[in-house]
Amino acid sequence: MRDLIEYRAEILKALGQPTRLKIIDFLRDGERCVCEIFPAIAEEQSNTSRHLNMMLSAGVLSRRKDGLKIYYAIKHPEILEVMDIVTRIVKQDITGRHRLLKAA
Amino acid sequence: MRDLIEYRAEILKALGQPTRLKIIDFLRDGERCVCEIFPAIAEEQSNTSRHLNMMLSAGVLSRRKDGLKIYYAIKHPEILEVMDIVTRIVKQDITGRHRLLKAA
DNA sequence: AGACTATATGAGTATATAGTCATTCACTTG
DNA sequence: CAAGTGAATGACTATATACTCATATAGTCT
Numbered sequence: 001m002r003d004l005i006e007y008r009a010e011i012l013k014a015l016g017q018p019t020r021l022k023i024i025d026f027l028r029d030g031e032r033c034v035c036e037i038f039p040a041i042a043e044e045q046s047n048t049s050r051h052l053n054m055m056l057s058a059g060v061l062s063r064r065k066d067g068l069k070i071y072y073a074i075k076h077p078e079i080l081e082v083m084d085i086v087t088r089i090v091k092q093d094i095t096g097r098h099r100l101l102k103a104a
Numbered sequence: 105m106r107d108l109i110e111y112r113a114e115i116l117k118a119l120g121q122p123t124r125l126k127i128i129d130f131l132r133d134g135e136r137c138v139c140e141i142f143p144a145i146a147e148e149q150s151n152t153s154r155h156l157n158m159m160l161s162a163g164v165l166s167r168r169k170d171g172l173k174i175y176y177a178i179k180h181p182e183i184l185e186v187m188d189i190v191t192r193i194v195k196q197d198i199t200g201r202h203r204l205l206k207a208a
Numbered sequence: 209a210g211a212c213t214a215t216a217t218g219a220g221t222a223t224a225t226a227g228t229c230a231t232t233c234a235c236t237t238g
Numbered sequence: 239c240a241a242g243t244g245a246a247t248g249a250c251t252a253t254a255t256a257c258t259c260a261t262a263t264a265g266t267c268t
């Protein structure tokens with residue numbers, strides 16, 4: 001049970017970085033190869049590759065080879081649920097801050 | 105909209121660390137003061153304080169003063185939903201790995 | 209085999225993070 | 239106001255992270 005915490009942390013950490021979030025957002029509609037991903041998020045190929053690998057070993061993404069290309073996809077649909085919930089929290093908090101700013 | 109990503113990443117990063125996960129787990133039943141939290145998770149008071157502050161500014165926790173004591177609580181119930189989903193993913197993945205190990 | 213394309217990796221750098229120990233700050237109460 | 243308690247912070251260390259540039263690897267096609 002000790003590792004459950006580590007494992008959960010690994011997944012959440014994998015999601016908690018802007019470049020990786022951009023990747024997740026881009027993969028929302030389905031699998032994509034690296035050659036599509038790195039231009040879409042405007043990052044270097046090598047940097048993108050490292051982030052993809054990191055998310056793969058965290059259990060967030062899956063990988064499929066097809067000839068020269070390697071396709072990554074979001075491994076669990078629940079990941080998208082998580083993202084949606086977090087987006088909801090953020091939006092709530094932002095409107096909350098506006099309210100505070102107006103009050104000040 | 106640029107900041108939405110940063111904000112989401114901040115929240116997820118705040119959740120993606122074992123010590124902080126222990127805190128979240130401990131706060132599941134409601135607010136607790138620092139003096140209850142750090143013994144419960146077996147971490148130093150100062151380290152605990154830093155993590156609490158970090159999660160506070162990430163928008164994950166809320167804080168309430170009462171005399172000498174400071175009570176922290178999970179700010180959004182959705183955070184717990186996120187934790188539940190991630191736990192589900194982990195358990196799925198672990199049974200998946202067992203299957204793989206047995207097959208090997 | 210040789211040229212080509214897609215992805216991964218080595219090496220390096222700059223910055224961030226988690227943690228510790230000692231101290232300070234904030235508040236309460238005698 | 240002095241003593242005491244609970245929480246935050248300064249200073250430091252060790253490690254991890256994100257990123258870049260250059261190179262290596264793996265697969266394809268002629």
